[in-house]
Amino acid sequence: MRGYVVRENQHFSKVPLETDVPIGIPGPDEVVDVYCAGLNFFDILQTEGRYQIKHPHPFTLGTEFAGVISTSSPIPPGCPFKRGDRVFGANHTGAFAEQIVAKLYKLLPLPDNLTFREGAGLHTTWPTSYEALVSCARVQPGEWVLVAAAAGGVGIPAVQIAKHLGAKVIAAAGSQAKLDLVLGKSKDGLRFHLCADYGINYNSPGWQNEVKKITGGHGVNVVFDPVGIINASLKCIAWKGRALVIGFAGGNIEKVPMNLILLKNISLVGLHWGAYDQKEYPREVQVWCELLELLSSEKLKPVVYPTVYPFERLADGFAALASRRTFGNVSLTIREEPSTSKSKL
Numbered sequence: 517m518r519g520y521v522v523r524e525n526q527h528f529s530k531v532p533l534e535t536d537v538p539i540g541i542p543g544p545d546e547v548v549d550v551y552c553a554g555l556n557f558f559d560i561l562q563t564e565g566r567y568q569i570k571h572p573h574p575f576t577l578g579t580e581f582a583g584v585i586s587t588s589s590p591i592p593p594g595c596p597f598k599r600g601d602r603v604f605g606a607n608h609t610g611a612f613a614e615q616i617v618a619k620l621y622k623l624l625p626l627p628d629n630l631t632f633r634e635g636a637g638l639h640t641t642w643p644t645s646y647e648a649l650v651s652c653a654r655v656q657p658g659e660w661v662l663v664a665a666a667a668g669g670v671g672i673p674a675v676q677i678a679k680h681l682g683a684k685v686i687a688a689a690g691s692q693a694k695l696d697l698v699l700g701k702s703k704d705g706l707r708f709h710l711c712a713d714y715g716i717n718y719n720s721p722g723w724q725n726e727v728k729k730i731t732g733g734h735g736v737n738v739v740f741d742p743v744g745i746i747n748a749s750l751k752c753i754a755w756k757g758r759a760l761v762i763g764f765a766g767g768n769i770e771k772v773p774m775n776l777i778l779l780k781n782i783s784l785v786g787l788h789w790g791a792y793d794q795k796e797y798p799r800e801v802q803v804w805c806e807l808l809e810l811l812s813s814e815k816l817k818p819v820v821y822p823t824v825y826p827f828e829r830l831a832d833g834f835a836a837l838a839s840r841r842t843f844g845n846v847s848l849t850i851r852e853e854p855s856t857s858k859s860k861l
Contacts, residue, residue: 519613520830523574525565528838529831537576540610540617547589548603548618551853552636553611554580555825555833555846556669557765571609578611580604581618582626582635584854592620602626604635612830614850621793624804627812632853634818637669637845638811642818643803644762644789645673648740649681650806651799652785653758657682659737660754662727664745666712667694667843670762672819674740679710680815683738686730687712688745690719690840697843709817718745724752744768746784750776761786819844827851 519537539547559577561567582604585597597603605623610616626635649655661678665671666687675698678685687698695715696702714730716723728735735754739746742762747770753759759782764770777784792800810816821842825833827850836842 517614518827519610520577521574522563522571522577526563528560528563528834531563531577531830533828533830537613539613539615542590542617544592545617545619546591546595546597546623547586548581548583548605548616548623549586550581550583550611550614550616550850551632552582553578553848553850554637554639555830555837555848556580556640557837559612560834560838569608576610576613578613578848579608580606580636580639581611581616582632582638583616583850586615595620597623597625602632602635604632604638606639612848612850621797624808627808629812629814630818631820633820633824633847633849634845636847637820638818640789641669641845642673642807642811642816643792643800644787645670645677645740646807647789647792647799647803648760648762648785648787649674649677649738651803652787653738653740653760655681655683655738659683660686660731660734661738661740662686662688662736662749662752663712663740664688664718664743664749665690665765666698666715668742668765669845670742671740672698672708672844673816675708675712676710676816678738678740679712680810685712685714686727686736687715688718688723689715690717692717694843708819709814718748724748727752744770746770746772750780750782753780753782756781756783758783758785821846824849 517537518535520531521534558567585599585601587599603623604626605618661683663674666689689695698712699715700711716726735752737754739749739759744764744766746759821844825848837846
């Protein structure tokens with residue numbers, strides 16, 4: 517089968533699409549025909565050997581995927597799926613290939629109302645945002661939530677989830693074009709589900725003053741930060757605010773002055789969703805039960821970057837992602853979506 521194999525640490529543009537990649541041998545796992553795969557920053561880091569989890573070479577690149585249980589797949593006893601069912605999921609490796617041997621417990625039914633492109637970017641971003649806001653921050657109706665990188669892969673879910681919870685949302689992004697997207701003011705006609713209430717550009721000096729002005733001097737109750745702006749946001753966080761450390765997409769791991777945490781009674785909370793399957797699996801199951809209900813009822817709606825990247829153009833997709841031109845989830849189309857075959861919730 518075809519797939520992208522990393523044989524040494526190198527720039528993402530040099531990872532070849534090979535034609536004779538072996539499919540793994542399924543044990544109690546399942547073989548999935550991959551239709552779309554999600555592109556993430558950590559995939560780029562993995563090609564260069566800069567990600568915290570190191571895979572021995574060679575390995576097939578890719579983590580998130582959506583597809584169909586293969587007609588050749590074994591079906592373990594008690595399995596909730598049958599051959600032909602639409603699913604989405606994640607593996608440590610192997611998603612950027614025509615087939616993947618997937619862990620059964622990492623597969624979920626793809627709601628009938630979602631495409632493979634939408635499903636390919638669900639598995640990491642949406643539960644990260646949901647668990648952070650619902651369980652870690654316990655966002656309440658009427659509270660102020662500041663979402664950094666609001667047009668990004670975890671930012672758009674965070675905006676929608678915070679709005680669904682009844683919060684007032686301030687979107688933070690690095691350009692007016694991205695702010696227009698999440699505010700529902702895009703000139704190209706794009707309209708997001710559940711838009712932010714206000715927007716600020718965090719590249720503008722003194723943006724914290726604008727946040728305080730918007731909140732009537734109160735400050736925000738919750739900061740959702742996948743970028744690395746915790747220190748800057750301490751100037752506009754409210755008394756007993758909750759600062760959520762989601763990631764460091766800006767490239768800088770901050771050192772936070774703990775005296776400022778003390779002075780405002782701030783709760784500083786990290787969220788590593790990738791550890792839940794080992795540390796807190798029952799909660800992972802519960803999160804997905806709640807999310808799938810919201811997604812299937814269209815109370816929440818995935819946003820996919822409109823440019824379609826065919827299987828042969830992985831490097832182009834990565835280049836767009838690395839340049840921060842994209843918004844929402846970026847996907848790689850590995851095969852065309854069939855007109856039939858539905859998931860069962």
